[in-house]
Amino acid sequence: MKEKFIRLVSRAVPLPIENIDTDQIIPARFLKATTREGFGDNLFCDWRYDSDRQPIKNFVLNETKYSGKILIAGKNFGCGSSREHAAWAIYDYGFRVVVSSFFADIFKNNALNNGLLPIVVSDHFLKQLIEIISQNPETEIAIDLEKQTFTTGSLEEKFEINAYKKTCLINGYDDIDYLLSIRKEIKEFDLTHA
């Protein structure tokens, strides 16, 4: 069982860079752990800290005016390596939602498998959103997974999510639960597939 996701009201952190790959989200040298926890400290490490591990002032995670559980990022977020550590790092840092106009496939799966909601919005909406947050970092955003709505002030956008994945998130289910329930069928398949 995972933490359930139903509604969320929070501020957001804007990171309007395109093609953010998983090597930026969590560099390979931090992948040596054998557990899922603790990756948040090194989220966006090379953008966040200098070589003496001092925070780089103008990186969004270090700007005190920004906070919240929603990360808003540029197009093609999460491309590159399949490392699930990227989703773990974002979640461990405290984010529960990532908004972008486009996600890489494996990242999207990994996020959904870890209770992190990837929301796809139009390029136009993304641009508006980033402007709003940058002008007023205190803006609150409401996300309702049941209704599939994303609301801030007078702006509202419906988002798409696969019905199965939605049920999993709302109930905290895992894919593995479903697969384990069909073990018998899989066994038969395995035997006939040399």
Add this chain to the structure above:
Amino acid sequence: MSKPKTLFDKIWDAHIVKRAEGYPDALFIDRHFIHEVTSPQAFEGLRKRGIPVFNTQRVTATADHNVPTKDQHLPIKEALSRHQVETLRKNCKEFGVDLYDLGHPFQGIVHIIGPELGFTLPGMTIVCGDSHTSTHGAFGNIAFGIGTSEVEQVLATQCVLQYKPKTMKIEINGVLGKGVVSKDIILYIISKISASGATGFFVEYAGDTIRNLSMEARMTICNMSIEMGARGGLIAPDETTFSYIKGKKFAPQGAAFEKKVAEWKTLHTDNGAEYDRVLMFDAADITPMITYGTNPGMGMKITDRIPAVAELKEMSEQTSFKKSLEYMGLEAGSQLLNKNIDYVFIGSCTNARIEDLRLVASMVKGKKKAAHIEVWVIPGSKQVELQAKQEGLDKIFEQAGFELRSPGCSACLGMNEDKVPPGKYCISTSNRNFEGRQGPKSRTFLASPLSAAAAALTGKVTDVRTLLN
């Protein structure tokens, strides 16, 4: 007559254990490769649930990402890396999975050893907790990378839950020019369609240019499918495929092999089958390629100029582009040709097979590297290393001043000891030029083994065609 099917559809449909309304397909996996970095949390999950590995015969493990490429017989120096490799050992032992560990004659980069041991066969479904699993598709199978939660699913149930992706055909016809190899083909395609151009698709490569490539060259192409966002890429098997597989250690042998070949011959896209998207390229348009930016889509002909900022339409694209060039220390609108470099990395699951090493050796035989650069040659596997030595390639590299090390992912990902220092330029035969990929603040130019060899000799970004007669 049933509806004509693509090769992808044929293999996918043959592996559905269950398709239920409202659920993704439960897809059976024939072969599961694992390595030390993305498997520990998955085994931990099994332990918590108190369940065994579903079928250990279908799992193959190796240590590659986090291993040193020097003194592999000694204990790993770095404590965390050592712990990760030891955890893999412990897990494989406890759960009964075959491991090709450091020191084993079959150890190597997971995507190199699968094919060379005959585990990778046509018509299969193959997964690994690594995005370059797409490499195996060169044999005409469905191979794709998965996350650790999915590694756990496969260990526990031999299935993954997946929605069927869309299909794309990329057809390339014509004869490749002098100095142009398969790495240039794939870098060219990615530069045309961008790093996200195939997201949501599974790609089938076709056309006579592809047909004329060796298995090694086909693997290089399929390997980089992920760099344009595709989940994977595949090539219909043919005589080239069958003769590569014949006699491989774990492949079917004798009569069983012949029987399989007859089956594999049916693995092709039917006439009239429809793809969701089709792209065509002409081999004559492809020249030696190089990347200048921080994603593999930022590539160009080695003789071209980096685009000017104004050539990009979108404001947001311009910002990312400028950030990227700033990281690389390059000027928009400038040429890369003759730019000084510091390192040459010949390795990775893209280009560290025996054929790649031969190509490099043919270029540098009897010559010496430029004095100011370091050249690392990292064979993809123990078998490649041995073969290279048997063919005397090690002597050629030694004379040229190249360092031939032991197998592993090495400087492809800046996780183990092999890193390119901050600010330094490296021509690399690997697949990713992301910020920090080869080490913090390292700067990567992706290119073919031939172009890398040329750069090793001159110390500069070089059009390999000028060195060929």
